[in-house]
Amino acid sequence: QMINETMYARGAESSIIREIFSYGLERKAQIGAENVFDFSLGNPSVPAPAAVAESIKKALELPSDQLHGYTPAPGLPQCRAAVAESLNRRFGTSYEGKDVFMTVGAAASLTCTLNAVTNPGDEVIVIAPYFPEYRVWIEKAGCTCVEALADEDTFQLSVDNVLKAISDKTAAVIIDSPNNPTGAVYTCDTLTRLANVLREANAQRDPENPIMLISDEPYREIMFGGQPIQYAAKFYDDTLTCYSFSKSLSLPGERIGYVAANPRCEDAEYIVPMCGQISRGTGHNCPASLIQLAVAECLDETSDLGVYETNMELIYAELKKLGFTVVKPSGTFYIFPKALEEDANAFCKKAMKYDLALVPGDSFGCPGYFRMAYCIDTEKVRRSFAALEKFVAEEYGK
Ligand code: PLP
Numbered sequence: 001q002m003i004n005e006t007m008y009a010r011g012a013e014s015s016i017i018r019e020i021f022s023y024g025l026e027r028k029a030q031i032g033a034e035n036v037f038d039f040s041l042g043n044p045s046v047p048a049p050a051a052v053a054e055s056i057k058k059a060l061e062l063p064s065d066q067l068h069g070y071t072p073a074p075g076l077p078q079c080r081a082a083v084a085e086s087l088n089r090r091f092g093t094s095y096e097g098k099d100v101f102m103t104v105g106a107a108a109s110l111t112c113t114l115n116a117v118t119n120p121g122d123e124v125i126v127i128a129p130y131f132p133e134y135r136v137w138i139e140k141a142g143c144t145c146v147e148a149l150a151d152e153d154t155f156q157l158s159v160d161n162v163l164k165a166i167s168d169k170t171a172a173v174i175i176d177s178p179n180n181p182t183g184a185v186y187t188c189d190t191l192t193r194l195a196n197v198l199r200e201a202n203a204q205r206d207p208e209n210p211i212m213l214i215s216d217e218p219y220r221e222i223m224f225g226g227q228p229i230q231y232a233a234k235f236y237d238d239t240l241t242c243y244s245f246s247k248s249l250s251l252p253g254e255r256i257g258y259v260a261a262n263p264r265c266e267d268a269e270y271i272v273p274m275c276g277q278i279s280r281g282t283g284h285n286c287p288a289s290l291i292q293l294a295v296a297e298c299l300d301e302t303s304d305l306g307v308y309e310t311n312m313e314l315i316y317a318e319l320k321k322l323g324f325t326v327v328k329p330s331g332t333f334y335i336f337p338k339a340l341e342e343d344a345n346a347f348c349k350k351a352m353k354y355d356l357a358l359v360p361g362d363s364f365g366c367p368g369y370f371r372m373a374y375c376i377d378t379e380k381v382r383r384s385f386a387a388l389e390k391f392v393a394e395e396y397g398k
Pocket of ligand 1 (some may be wrong): 042104105106107131176180217218237243244245246252256257
């Protein structure tokens with residue numbers, strides 16, 4: 001066979017998510033998009049703030065070479081400096097522009113950092129349930145994905161389970177708070193205890209080879225109840241922060257994010273140049289210049305994220321009313337209830353009959369649960385409840 005067999009096999013795996021997505025598209029064509037309750041994808045529903053369009057318009061006035069030319073591999077210097085300055089102002093950190101590497105979304109931030117701090121054969125710990133792409137990226141880097149289950153009652157990271165998952169081969173731990181798919185936000189206490197466990201593990205190892213913490217933070221600003229953001233790199237020096245503007249500024253199609261390498265981390269000076277080499281190797285180098293220019297001016301902006309909290313409160317109350325076991329999210333636009341039967345795939349397939357697109361938890365490393373992405377109009381959330389109630393009554397007698 002001429003094609004890459006590993007990649008072919010991955011594409012050929014039957015994917016229930018794809019099936020649900022395709023069925024949703026088909027139904028939208030048949031009965032109109034407004035009548036399909038699509039909770040499947042994390043595509044932000046609130047518009048990007050006006051400041052983004054204004055910055056883009058301003059950038060369009062620049063001479064062509066400044067607007068459309070190749071940017072340096074790690075990104076535009078003014079954009080990197082602005083990111084560093086914004087992080088320092090908000091979190092009391094001490095980044096400089098040289099510590100920031102602009103990327104093609106968080107996806108590229110994760111693949112760059114993973115490849116920068118692992119060697120083939122290493123292990124990378126993820127907290128289950130986890131964003132399914134982590135496994136793809138970890139395995140593509142030649143590493144093994146090791147799952148550490150979160151606490152089932154709260155979906156907080158279980159420090160005990162992380163401790164059990166650590167081995168001599170552990171190169172990194174990926175955390176994602178606020179969390180996709182659970183909506184959990186790790187508390188100050190959780191992050192303190194995680195950092196302590198990692199430092200204790202490091203004390204048993206070659207001091208030049210600490211476990212790296214990769215903190216994936218695309219939902220950092222989508223926090224409910226006015227809680228302060230706990231910035232992971234403040235808890236543990238060996239932290240690489242991966243960020244995306246996809247969710248906070250509703251720009252997923254623009255593909256823009258960054259890696260911020262804590263200047264206090266081991267081999268700090270190598271991380272950004274390594275990311276440059278890795279993105280060169282994958283061909284995902286130099287994010288688009290126009291969007292770098294734009295986000296550099298919008299670092300303190302967000303979309304109107306309050307809609308997601310409104311949606312969460314409505315959905316949480318409805319699910320509780322219907323008798324679901326569910327943890328109340330503290331951030332993001334996801335909720336991760338227990339399905340009403342053991343097989344979440346069967347549950348989600350049945351939901352399709354009621355024009356509800358729900359995603360089973362299996363690919364998140366957590367069978368028996370399902371995810372709802374409620375980045376949709378509040379009015380539609382309200383309308384979906386009749387379908388949800390019919391589904392639960394007819395299929396489960398509730
Ligand atoms: N990490 C998590 C946890 C996500 O949910 C997503 C996207 O949904 C990403 C990373 C990738 O984000 P991006 O669109 O910036 O590549």
